[in-house]
Amino acid sequence: xxxxxxxxxxxxxxxxxxxxxxxxxxxxxxxxxxxxxxxxxxxxxxxxxxxxxxxxxxxxxxxxxxxxxxxxxxxxxxxxxxxxxxxxxxxxxxxxxxxxxxxxxxxxxx
Amino acid sequence: xxxxxxxxxxxxxxxxxxxxxxxxxxxxxxxxxxxxxxxxxxxxxxxxxxxxxxxxxxxxxxxxxxxxxxxxxxxxxxxxxxxxxxxxxxxxxxxxxxxxxxxxxxxxxxxxxx
Numbered sequence: 643x644x645x646x647x648x649x650x651x652x653x654x655x656x657x658x659x660x661x662x663x664x665x666x667x668x669x670x671x672x673x674x675x676x677x678x679x680x681x682x683x684x685x686x687x688x689x690x691x692x693x694x695x696x697x698x699x700x701x702x703x704x705x706x707x708x709x710x711x712x713x714x715x716x717x718x719x720x721x722x723x724x725x726x727x728x729x730x731x732x733x734x735x736x737x738x739x740x741x742x743x744x745x746x747x748x749x750x751x752x
Numbered sequence: 753x754x755x756x757x758x759x760x761x762x763x764x765x766x767x768x769x770x771x772x773x774x775x776x777x778x779x780x781x782x783x784x785x786x787x788x789x790x791x792x793x794x795x796x797x798x799x800x801x802x803x804x805x806x807x808x809x810x811x812x813x814x815x816x817x818x819x820x821x822x823x824x825x826x827x828x829x830x831x832x833x834x835x836x837x838x839x840x841x842x843x844x845x846x847x848x849x850x851x852x853x854x855x856x857x858x859x860x861x862x863x864x865x866x
Contacts, residue, residue: 669789675855677857683841683859683860684860685860686857687857690853715768739800740795740797741793
């Protein structure tokens, strides 16, 4: 059974700051997902990655498979980035379950 | 842009009643999932479905739960006799072709059991 740990649990930043959220997992995986959950509850997929680094706008996600660790970075943070960011890992077969971390509540103040 | 839809957005029911939560996955997707999130807790996997059968289920998905794809577009989760602890947000997700691909989530159905 995979355990997914995220840190920090809560993060408050000032607008413009560089944000890093970390995720560690215990068992080898096929892919890791970063998701964003808005106050209304909806979940949006930000990244799926199995190696290296991906970038989309101001968001950057990296993964180190050997160390079983991933980071999500937000550059030039903005109040609209305020949300819960969730790391989830998937097993090694098609259609396999995602195992979720607890999430990181990010608040960006103007 | 194609998206996963769910109905209703909020369902209130009495303990012991049956509820059916409905999802319309993205049309060319092959894998379908249900997850739930109890208020204040992390998202948990319930079940995955492929080729008209359950491919994986969690310990939570007991005999009170069932899933069905009654036609080419809908994917439903039935809870036969709801309990107070079934109150949660239920998310449907779908993913595409074979191989490991991104899962797309619906907006969720908030189920409140009284």
